[in-house]
Amino acid sequence: MSAPDSSPLFGNVALIGIGLIGSSMAHAMRRANLAGHIAGYARRPETRAVAEKIGFADSLHGDLAECVKNADLVVLATPVGSFAEIASELGPHLKRGAIITDVGSVKMAVVRDVGPFVPEGVHFIPGHPIAGTEQSGPDSGFAELFDGRWCILTPPPGTDVDAVAKLKTYWEKLGSNVEVMEPKHHDLVLAIVSHLPHLIAYNIVGTAADLETVTQSEVIKFSASGFRDFTRIAASDPTMWRDIFLNNRDAVLEMLGRFNEDLAALQRAIRWGDGDALFNLFTRTRAIRRSIVEAGQDTAAPNFGRSGKEKN
């Protein structure tokens, strides 16, 4: 009987961006032996120094061409607004037969910005892991980030099926479930489940910060009554989220239109004392929360599993 094949899935992997997502990928690749060599790129020497100290990459580069030179898999993991410039610079250095993918939170704009710079013979398969935290930087990553989470791949029509299958296997070995989708549909789905909630959080925290009748110290002191959970989302990286809203404008504006209509209906229900309308909506939303917990996408522990001493 022959021994099971223990060679890594990819010989050389280049991570362009080694923040939360890039470094988590490196840790998860190491855990599953997915790469013979992990090369990491960051613009700033400070970022590379932190990565070097942690040791999740085999080589670190401040030069894109150098980083991708021998790569079988290239992963763009910088803010979405930087993709066009990065792709134009590294495109000519990609190896024939390599796969280039990304982890960006929008997909139509990635197809638009990266697609034109992908040379003949290189497989371009955009992707998006639905996993993250509000932390950023190379010291925020951890191997378990993608475990049990979804990753969406949006291969353009005609993409090599073997390359898609290989990238799907890669994500599964990183711990994720994989779904394939059209980029336009991805952007619409993410507009409601991620982008709009972030916009609402940024807005409500901004409103509270600007109030004149309630002091900032009161907002902070009594935050555990609900506000605190918005502040976690509103602490997300400003560059990343600026780029998401600038690059998923149409889908976000469409969902925002729907949201404003529903908010106006709630406003009306409160004004007219329509308790049934409020009660019915709150009952439906409670059921959605239950479905999310049942699907294993959050904990059922009270107060998101925070210590029992804290009051809601």
Ligand code: NAP
């Ligand atoms: P991060 O922790 O802030 O790391 C960003 C990385 O990109 C760093 O290595 C940074 O290092 C580099 N970088 C920043 N600006 C750059 C620029 N203009 N040009 C080149 N390099 C740049 O970010 P992240 O959370 O890992 O997010 C990376 C990507 O993953 C984004 O596209 C985001 O949409 C996507 N994503 C994030 C999450 C999340 O929850 N955080 C979830 C899913 C997908 P230097 O500044 O030294 O270059």
